[in-house]
Amino acid sequence: MRIELSVQDLAAPGMYEDIENVCEKHKGQLWSVNRQIYENPEPHYEEFRAHDNICSLLEGLGYKVVRHAYGLSTAFEVEYGSGGHLVCYNAEYDALPKEDGGHHHACGHNLIATSSIAAFLILAELIRSQNIEGRVRLLGTPAEESGGGKIDLLNAGAYRGVDACMMGHPGPLTPGNDGVSCPDTLAVTSTKISFRGKEAHAGATPWAGVNALDALVAAYTSISMLRQQLPLTQRVHGIILHGGERPNIIPGMASMEFYARADTCQSLQELCVRLEGCFNGAALATGCTVDFEWDPMYKELKKNQPLGDALTKHMKAFGRSFITSVKDGATGGSTDQGNVMYEVPGLHCGFGIGSDGDEVWPHTPxxxxxxxxxxxxxxxxxxxxxxAATGFQVLTAAEFCDTIWRSHKHDV
Ligand SMILES: [Zn+2]
Ligand SMILES: [Zn+2]
Structure with a gap:
């Protein structure tokens, strides 16, 4: 049976109550898995316990889970339903390093996993109880903070046939606003740069050396000067990884790591060319050689206005006041969900957590x-x-799926 609902009709039937009921039913299990992920923070591509805990929960509920999906040891896939359109939720669960050498969930990916698991369970149960034609998929997507697990999954075909791919990311709570349906993010890429020169005794024969640390400092300084001439939509930031062995040895090798970000992929490519000028110029000036290779780019998020408007409306029904987009542009962060949303219609909404009197920002204790x-x-x-309500709309509301695809093709 196909339920035909227009966007206006959606609030009328018992959809919101049904969603509340399914969510309430699984609340205890969702709290447990949220705590399991939070208390066992694991770095990118090593999210073994998160993977196993989530897969066990879903298998315990009777779903057939593909563990280690698409050749990634910490990815998984589960799908429910048949025919119709396909809605996909992405669950992230990687953590960030802390200063003491351990890890912690300073980006709140435990909450991303929890909300995507919940959205999947809700939509799957609505499909079952209302005999809806359509499918919902939950993908476990490792390595968002570094590595780009969704780029691996895209390349492996994990998003083929998907009509809408959605997820929510926690962020700071701002007064009077519970979240943003379509925040902007920046495209980002990164590289490790190594300079090689020649070691020499720093006291006895310094003239025999070629100083790799000098090349690094020259490059770092050139980038600092370049920064003044960059548009406000571009960002460069980096750290020094290695600056030599001992003061009495002219450093033969020095290395650093830099991130470059911009509001579009094209602008990011232009920025990378300017940075390469800084790396190569420093090598030339000091007589060193330089090696670097850019990592795969995380693309900026492509807004899907109809999906965003739908989410904003549904959030209101659940007592949360979301805005569809922020006027003054990008958050400054970046995500590999951008690459997914270049391929299929999608959403990467932000929901506020913490105190609204004192904003807390991701990547902090x-x-x-x-x-x-x-x-x-x-x-x-x-x-x-x-x-889940937005996913329900994709599966059941006449024309809505065409509308989001039209919007996607227009923008990409
Ligand atoms: Zn994050
Ligand atoms: Zn993060």
């Missing part, structure tokens, strides 16, 4: 603390309800 609270969990669940 305060955000890691906020990501473990019950308040953050509840907000992740509320986001899941909106994502």
């Amino acid at each position: 305060d955000f890691a603390a906020a990501a473990g609270t019950e308040q953050a969990f509840q907000r992740a669940l509320d986001c899941a309800k909106g994502l």
Whole structure:
């Protein structure tokens, strides 16, 4: 049976109550898996416990899970339904390194996993109970902070046939606003740069050396000067990885790592060319050689306005006031969901957590603390309800799927 609902009709039937009921039913299990991920923070491509815990939960609920999907040891895939359109939710669960050498969920990816698992369970149960034609998929997507797991998954064909790919990311709570349906992010790429010269005794025969640290400092300084001439839509930031062995040896090798970001892929490519000028110029000036290779680019998010408007409307029904987009542009962050949304219609909404009097930003210890609270969990669940309602609309509302595809093709 195909339920025909227009966008206007959607609030009328019992969809919102059904969503609340399914979410409430699984709340205990969702809290447990959220805590399991939060308390066992694992770095990119090593999210073994998160992978196993989520897969076990879904298998326990009777779903057939493909563990280690698409050749990635910490990816998984589960799908429910048949025919019709296909809605996909992405679950991230990688953590960030901390200063003491361990890891923590300073980007709140435990909450991303929790909201995407919840959205999947809700939509799957609506498909089952209402006998809807259509499918929902949950993909476990490793290595967002570094590595680009979704780029691996895209290349392996994991998003083929998907009509809408959605997820929600926690962010700072701002007064009067619970979230943003379509935030902007920047395209990003990174590279490790190695300079090689020649070691020499720094006291006895310094003239016999070729100083790789000098090349690094020259490059770093050139980039700092270049920064003044960059448009506000571009960012460059880096760290020194290695600056030599001992002061009494002229350094024969020095290395650093840089990120470059811009509002579009094209602008990012132009920025990379200017940075390469800084690397090569420093090598030439010092007589060193230089090696670098850019990592695969995370593309900027392509907004899908109809999906964003739908989510904003549904969030209101669950008591959360979302805006569709932010006026003054990009958050400054970046995500490999951008690459997915170049291929298929998608959403990467932001939901606020923490205190609204004192904003907490991702990649800080305060955000890691906020990501473990019950308040953050509840907000992740509320986001899941909106994502599930939007997914329900993709599967059941006449013309809506065509509308989001038209918008996607127009923008990409
Ligand atoms: Zn993140
Ligand atoms: Zn992050």
